[in-house]
Amino acid sequence: MKKYVKDLQVAEVEVPREGYILLKMQPADGILPEIVPGQFVEIQVPDSPTTFLRRPISVNFVDYDKNQLWLLIHAVGDGTKRLAQCKRGDTLNCMFPLGNGFTIPECDDRKVLLVGGGVGTAPLLYFGKILREAGCEPVFLLGGRTGNDLMQLQEFEQYGRVYVTTEDASMGEKGFVTNHSILTKEKFDSVSTCGPKPMMIAVARWAASQGIPCEASLENLMACGLGACLCCVEKMVDGHNLCVCKEGPVFNTDKLSWLN
Numbered sequence: 001m002k003k004y005v006k007d008l009q010v011a012e013v014e015v016p017r018e019g020y021i022l023l024k025m026q027p028a029d030g031i032l033p034e035i036v037p038g039q040f041v042e043i044q045v046p047d048s049p050t051t052f053l054r055r056p057i058s059v060n061f062v063d064y065d066k067n068q069l070w071l072l073i074h075a076v077g078d079g080t081k082r083l084a085q086c087k088r089g090d091t092l093n094c095m096f097p098l099g100n101g102f103t104i105p106e107c108d109d110r111k112v113l114l115v116g117g118g119v120g121t122a123p124l125l126y127f128g129k130i131l132r133e134a135g136c137e138p139v140f141l142l143g144g145r146t147g148n149d150l151m152q153l154q155e156f157e158q159y160g161r162v163y164v165t166t167e168d169a170s171m172g173e174k175g176f177v178t179n180h181s182i183l184t185k186e187k188f189d190s191v192s193t194c195g196p197k198p199m200m201i202a203v204a205r206w207a208a209s210q211g212i213p214c215e216a217s218l219e220n221l222m223a224c225g226l227g228a229c230l231c232c233v234e235k236m237v238d239g240h241n242l243c244v245c246k247e248g249p250v251f252n253t254d255k256l257s258w259l260n
Contacts, residue, residue, distance in 0.1 A: 003095060004033055010090045011068060016151040019075050020119070021084040022060070024068045028091060032069055035062050037127035038101030038217050038250040041071060042225040043083060044093040051079035054095065056222040056245070058194070060122040061129070061155075069096075072122040072151070098225045099249050102127050102192050102215055108135025113188040114160075115177050115203050117143045120195025123217055125152060127192065128159035139163070139188070141180055143199065147171030178202045188212055192250075194219070204253035214253045220244040 012024035042054035061070035075084035086092065102123075105112070112131055114124040121142050128138040138160035144150045147170040156162045163182050164172030173180050177199060183206065193203040194217035207214035220232040227246030234244050235257045242248070253259065 001036070001097065002033065003098060005093065005095045006030075007091050008069065008094050010086050010088050010092070011066075013086065013088055016072070017148060020151065021073050021075065021086070023071045023073065023083070023086060023092075024063075024066075025071065025092070025094075026067050026069075031067055032062060032064065033097065035059055035069070035097040035126075036101035037104075037130050038123050039097040039099050040222075040225070040245075040249065041069070041094050041096040042098060042222075043071075045079045045082050046092070048078055048082040051082065053079075053223050054225065055079045055083065056098075056225055057083075058119075058123040058217070058249075059097065059126055060152075061126045070126075072119060074119040095225060099245055100247065102217070102250050103190075104130060104134055105136055105190070110136045110189040111139060111187070112136055113139050113141060113191045115141045115143075115191065115193040115195070115199075117177065117195030117199045118149065120193075120199075120217070120219065121151065121156075123194055124192070125155055125159075128156065132159045139182070139186070141165075141177050141182060143177040143195075144171075176202065178206050190214070193217070200253075201258045204256070204258055207253065208259055215250050216253050216256070217250045218244045218248050220249075222249075 007028040008025035011026045014022040045051040057071045060072040075081045116124045131138040140162045143165045145167045191207045191214040200216045222245040223229045223231040227243040232244040233241040
């Protein structure tokens with residue numbers, strides 16, 4: 001898939017919760033190219049003396065009617081904190097779409113479980129939309145420490161049923177996503193997950209125990225986004241190390257060394 005380096009202008013800014021910002025961006029000229037759910041963007045951080053490399057951000061959503069690309073950013077370091085200061089009308093230089101995304105089922109009527117935690121829920125929104133358009137049934141299972149950690153619930157509900165867990169029982173069922181009762185009540189054709197690595201490993205192990213194919217979108221540190229710097233390598237079950245940014249970030253969990 002062709003990659004682009006384009007200036008994107010911030011059209012809208014939302015704050016879904018403290019420490020997070022949602023940038024809805026449009027190309028300064030032209031229209032958005034084809035973008036696959038699970039791919040990511042490398043953003044050049046302006047006016048930051050401590051940030052020299054681009055920052056990788058998952059594609060949250062693509063609205064082709066408005067020609068908008070949504071990026072949900074967690075402000076945790078100097079680079080992302082600077083991005084969180086962006087205002088409407090600001091321009092950011094972006095390299096995209098990067099990496100390989102989630103697998104779209106070839107036949108419809110497939111029930112796909114999408115499991116996310118924290119900012120890892122971000123790429124599942126666009127994936128849910130594409131699954132629904134493909135005739136599948138996406139079912140979202142989202143987890144957080146508290147109800148305040150859960151974002152974009154209304155947006156997720158547009159594309160499928162939404163179930164949640166919180167560690168303090170402030171919303172949904174108490175516990176982790178792998179403890180939710182939906183896992184014992186329904187059968188799924190496949191599972192896709194993104195979020196903290198311990199959560200994804202638990203989801204992958206549950207899927208393996210059920211004989212269900214599972215894909216995980218990894219969040220390794222990705223400096224260049226092109227497979228050149230080797231910062232993001234992940235060990236595979238066959239002993240090889242692959243660059244997450246180039247070969248992933250989405251992998252079938254059977255290929256990862258997690259289950260060994």
